[in-house]
Amino acid sequence: MNSVTTAQEAARLRKRREQGNLMFLVSPAAFWLILFFLVPLSIVLVYSFLTRGTYGGVLPIATTQNYAKLLDRDYFIVFRRSFVLALITTLVCLAFSYPVAYFISRQRARWRGLLVMLVIVPFWTNFLVRTYAWAEILRDEGVLNNVLLGLHLIKDHLDLLYTPGAVVVGLIYGYLPFMVLPLYANLEKFDHALMEAAHDSGANNFWAFMRVMLPLTMPGIVAGSILVFIPSIGAFITSDILGGSKAMMIGNLIERQFKSARNWPFASTISITLMVLVSIAVTIYFRITTEADRA
Amino acid sequence: MHSESQRAPWLLKLATAAVIVFLHFPAVIIILYAFTTDDRTFTFPPPGLTLQWFGVALQRSDMWEAFGLSLRVAVIATGAALILGTLAASAVHRSKFFGREAISFLVILPIALPGIVTGIALRSAMSLGNIPFSFLTIIIGHATFCVVTVYNNVIARYRRTGKSQVEASMDLGATSFQTFRFVVLPNIATALLAGGMLAFALSFDEVIVTTFTAGQQMTLPIWIFSQLTRPRQRPVTNVVAVFVLLITFIPIIIAHRLTQDTSAE
Numbered sequence: 001m002n003s004v005t006t007a008q009e010a011a012r013l014r015k016r017r018e019q020g021n022l023m024f025l026v027s028p029a030a031f032w033l034i035l036f037f038l039v040p041l042s043i044v045l046v047y048s049f050l051t052r053g054t055y056g057g058v059l060p061i062a063t064t065q066n067y068a069k070l071l072d073r074d075y076f077i078v079f080r081r082s083f084v085l086a087l088i089t090t091l092v093c094l095a096f097s098y099p100v101a102y103f104i105s106r107q108r109a110r111w112r113g114l115l116v117m118l119v120i121v122p123f124w125t126n127f128l129v130r131t132y133a134w135a136e137i138l139r140d141e142g143v144l145n146n147v148l149l150g151l152h153l154i155k156d157h158l159d160l161l162y163t164p165g166a167v168v169v170g171l172i173y174g175y176l177p178f179m180v181l182p183l184y185a186n187l188e189k190f191d192h193a194l195m196e197a198a199h200d201s202g203a204n205n206f207w208a209f210m211r212v213m214l215p216l217t218m219p220g221i222v223a224g225s226i227l228v229f230i231p232s233i234g235a236f237i238t239s240d241i242l243g244g245s246k247a248m249m250i251g252n253l254i255e256r257q258f259k260s261a262r263n264w265p266f267a268s269t270i271s272i273t274l275m276v277l278v279s280i281a282v283t284i285y286f287r288i289t290t291e292a293d294r295a
Numbered sequence: 296m297h298s299e300s301q302r303a304p305w306l307l308k309l310a311t312a313a314v315i316v317f318l319h320f321p322a323v324i325i326i327l328y329a330f331t332t333d334d335r336t337f338t339f340p341p342p343g344l345t346l347q348w349f350g351v352a353l354q355r356s357d358m359w360e361a362f363g364l365s366l367r368v369a370v371i372a373t374g375a376a377l378i379l380g381t382l383a384a385s386a387v388h389r390s391k392f393f394g395r396e397a398i399s400f401l402v403i404l405p406i407a408l409p410g411i412v413t414g415i416a417l418r419s420a421m422s423l424g425n426i427p428f429s430f431l432t433i434i435i436g437h438a439t440f441c442v443v444t445v446y447n448n449v450i451a452r453y454r455r456t457g458k459s460q461v462e463a464s465m466d467l468g469a470t471s472f473q474t475f476r477f478v479v480l481p482n483i484a485t486a487l488l489a490g491g492m493l494a495f496a497l498s499f500d501e502v503i504v505t506t507f508t509a510g511q512q513m514t515l516p517i518w519i520f521s522q523l524t525r526p527r528q529r530p531v532t533n534v535v536a537v538f539v540l541l542i543t544f545i546p547i548i549i550a551h552r553l554t555q556d557t558s559a560e
Contacts, residue, residue: 010466011466021386021389021471022386022389022390022392024382025382025383025385025386025389026382026383026386026387026392026394026398028378028379028382028383029379029380029382029383029398029401029402029442029446030383030398030401032375032379032438032439032442033401033402033405033439033442034401036417036420036435036436036438036439037401037404037405037413037416037439038401039420040413040416040417040419040420041412041416043416043419043420043423044412044415044416044419047419096310096314097314099306099307099310099311100307100310100311100314102307103307103308103310103311104311115311115315117548117551118315118318118319119314119315119318120547120551121544121547121548121551122318122319122322124493124496124543124547125322125496125500125540125543125544125547126499126500126516126536126539126540126543127500127502128500128502128516128519128520129322129325129516129519129536129539129540130321130322130325132325132519132523132532132536133321133322133324133325133536134321135523136324136325136328136337136529137321137324137337139337141335141337142337143324143337143339146337146338146339147339150339173317173318173321176314176317176318177318180314230407231409233409234408234409234410234411234412235409236409236410236411236503237502237503241523250409251409251411251503254411254412254415255411258415258418264415264419267415268415268419271411271412271415271416274409274412275408275409275412278407278408278409282403282404282407286400286403
């Protein structure tokens, strides 16, 4: 009896102390992120409904015109291009990553670690430098053109750089690891005996894959796709360096409106729209990963 | 995928090899053209190899200044991220409180949102609050998106170690500080190191947000960015690029080792 009461007492004490600690623990990060992230974002939200001043400032006159302007052909094209390029990037990444992730998951532990590291390392090394490398490869006087010319495969330089194609290559290159890793995490846990069971029950490779492996790895596919799609649609550096003005994406449009055109309200409007698109994707991702955690 | 046929594994092997080559070959190009004797075009193979660009790069005082700034920013932003990330992770792991989901969402959001949006948001806030560009404004921007690496690493570690040790320590009358110092910290030390390394790399590499918070100051990536539009002495940019690759590569390898070791336990 006595020991039970002490245990209950201790638990109650612990709970009370933890309540106090909790505030101390959460406050700094919450404070920091609210002050330096949420407040600035709210300013952008407010600016998106305000009017541009004659000399670039922001006038406190409410308007929804900035949002109406998004439908202008010039701007709509940029949104459509960003969406299409991000979608192509995601699909190509998926097509390449699935076999790669599958292959890695079937290796011995030692090899798995090494292969995973080979996929991770470039993703963590400088993104700007790696994108700039593609500019060196694709430019008129660049590596690829010089190799093709040297092999007499082409007669004249190909215009590779500053095209939507160059941007897609850069995006795939930049975000491929985002697809491989969740797929790998999923496939590593996959019980391959299930495939044998499917075969034994008369399914051929195709149907065993479609009915067993594909549904069971769907969380990895969705997670990977979203992780590739989000940074692709919000790309700035890749499209700036590899696309130039011919393949401008939403990110570059925001920068131009903000810096060159000095139209902060419209830049804010585009940003908010982009954020809404991204938030939808993030929310889906969050749902899926937390469900996977609970399972 | 089609394990029964003989050719399939070869196809898989080929696909994997192709993808890994694709992921690494651009870095090889950067390294190769840091040694070329050709300073404008990228003839393949390079007409000759030289070390002269390393000498030229070392004498560029603007490069050194940018490097110094990047290093200071990365160290301080990492420090801030370590504190904020560890505290938040401890709270979220420990109990289910109101706003728990909101905190994890808030921590992840800065890295999930496009950098350009974070950039103009900070710039607008600074302009509204009449805050001039400074060393501090760069750090604020960086720490915001660095918290997540520490937070994720620490919370993953907490999930593996469970709550029982902390509860035992508290039940035995240890203060919160004692519990943290002698029970929690030794458990999460490598996770902190790994998260810190990743935060450092993240900060050291950042370009977009920094272009909105730095004003005239140049971090090393911004220096490289500014060099891209200048066609002269391209190999010098490559030399610096190689240097940047190495500086982030080393912490990443260490971080990877640290997380690998613990998952193998």
